[in-house]
Amino acid sequence: MRNTYRLPKRLPGGTKYVVESAGQFVRRFIVLPNGRKIPLSTRKAQPCARISIVPEQAEDATASLT
Secondary structure, eight states: OOOOOOOOSSOOTTOEEEEEEETTEEEEEEEOTTSOEEEOOOEEOOOOOOOOSSHHHHHHHHHHHO
């Protein structure tokens, strides 16, 4: 049986939404300003294209996609 938590309707300022890569899965949780973690469901990671923010590498990566 999974632990289920209800999220409050409003979250306090300074609340963080955290996404962690765990191999083929993504762990997600919310961290409140007082340090309390509220776990969210784990999801399977979606594949993505390799994209670079470095201009020279971006041209090479784009050319390999076509």
